[in-house]
Amino acid sequence: MNKKALKLSVPLIAIAAVAYLIFSPSKYVGYSPDQPIPFNHKIHAGDNKVDCRYCHTGVETGAHATVPNTSTCMNCHSMVATEKPDIKFLIETYQKKQPLEWVKVHDLPDHVQFNHSRHIQRGVDCSQCHGNVAEMVKVKQVASLNMGYCVNCHRENNAPTDCSTCHR
Numbered sequence: 001m002n003k004k005a006l007k008l009s010v011p012l013i014a015i016a017a018v019a020y021l022i023f024s025p026s027k028y029v030g031y032s033p034d035q036p037i038p039f040n041h042k043i044h045a046g047d048n049k050v051d052c053r054y055c056h057t058g059v060e061t062g063a064h065a066t067v068p069n070t071s072t073c074m075n076c077h078s079m080v081a082t083e084k085p086d087i088k089f090l091i092e093t094y095q096k097k098q099p100l101e102w103v104k105v106h107d108l109p110d111h112v113q114f115n116h117s118r119h120i121q122r123g124v125d126c127s128q129c130h131g132n133v134a135e136m137v138k139v140k141q142v143a144s145l146n147m148g149y150c151v152n153c154h155r156e157n158n159a160p161t162d163c164s165t166c167h168r
């Protein structure tokens with residue numbers, strides 16, 4: 001490659017790399033891992049209209065929405081559907097004090113900081129980032145959650161976009 005072509009191509013490669021980072025489709029859209037018990041949001045949050053916050057207790061006050069302990073399940077399942085094999089298993093783990101190891105669906109890289117309460121306080125609905133979970137038999141990731149996705153919405157809503165907002 002001659003010098004002139006090299007001079008031209010270096011900035012082009014840099015631009016392409018940045019564009020790739022910003023617009024690359026996340027490899028996680030559609031990710032929907034199996035769970036230790038097939039937990040059905042449609043039955044709970046949809047048909048039985050249990051509020052998201054009943055189980056995801058941290059979502060309004062903290063960075064993490066949190067996933068409930070088995071004791072929360074037992075508020076109902078010490079009585080409800082106790083004959084079903086999955087509930088028998090649930091009760092068994094509860095009695096043995098074995099926590100269920102729920103597999104993370106959404107997981108940002110460690111260098112990104114995210115905060116649920118900041119979004120909920122500004123009236124951003126769960127469905128904007130998670131889709132209509134109340135209709136999901138099995139949770140799956142629907143939004144890319146890549147940098148472009150976050151930054152675009154911040155721009156549209158006059159939320160901060162400087163790097164330190166999301167990167168430590």
Ligand code: HEC
Pocket residue numbers: 035039041044045050051052053054055056067068102103104105106107126127130133134138139
């Ligand atoms: C009865 C309890 C319960 C209710 C009500 C509930 N969830 Fe969940 N949720 C869970 C459990 C348990 C998990 C972990 C298992 C799984 O991922 O399916 C979970 C997982 C999730 C996840 C994926 C977490 C991850 O690992 O990334 C999201 C997103 C979510 N819930 C959103 C919601 C929304 C939105 C609502 C209300 C429409 C809601 N949930 C209502 C119990 C509940």
Ligand code: HEC
Pocket residue numbers: 037038039040043044048050068069070072073074075076077080081084086087090
């Ligand atoms: C507010 C009450 C309530 C809570 C809390 C609750 N459930 Fe349920 N769950 C129900 C009801 C109601 C049903 C439907 C029962 C039926 O159809 O007979 C159900 C059904 C189920 C089923 C059977 C689903 C199927 O396909 O038939 C499973 C498994 C289950 N729940 C797991 C859980 C787990 C795990 C938790 C805790 C993270 C939990 N539930 C918390 C009320 C609750």
Ligand code: HEC
Pocket residue numbers: 052053056059063064065066067106107108109114116119120124125126127128129130145
């Ligand atoms: C602005 C986007 C956005 C909104 C709005 C949002 N979430 Fe999340 N949620 C995320 C991201 C991003 C993660 C992954 C966080 C991580 O890996 O650090 C996540 C993770 C979760 C998890 C996994 C546990 C945790 O806290 O990391 C649950 C459960 C969850 N969200 C539930 C909810 C519920 C319920 C609502 C509405 C009350 C909601 N989310 C609103 C983006 C959002």
Ligand code: HEC
Pocket residue numbers: 112113114115118119122124128129145146149150151153154157158159160165166
């Ligand atoms: C649906 C629009 C929307 C999406 C998508 C979104 N945000 Fe936000 N974000 C907001 C709004 C609105 C605020 C509130 C700003 C405020 O409190 O004034 C906010 C605030 C924040 C804050 C707190 C900023 C502060 O003031 O210190 C962080 C951190 C953050 N967002 C990170 C993220 C990350 C990371 C993602 C992507 C995974 C994301 N956001 C996706 C709209 C969004």
Ligand code: HEC
Pocket residue numbers: 021026108109112145146147150151154160161162163164165166167
């Ligand atoms: C609103 C939140 C937000 C803001 C503001 C933001 N980023 Fe990011 N950034 C993210 C998210 C989320 C990811 C992870 C994307 C993914 O996993 O696909 C990311 C990833 C990155 C990466 C890629 C690292 C890797 O894992 O490959 C770099 C580099 C980066 N950001 C730099 C910056 C710089 C420089 C700025 C300021 C101009 C900035 N970011 C502003 C949310 C943000």
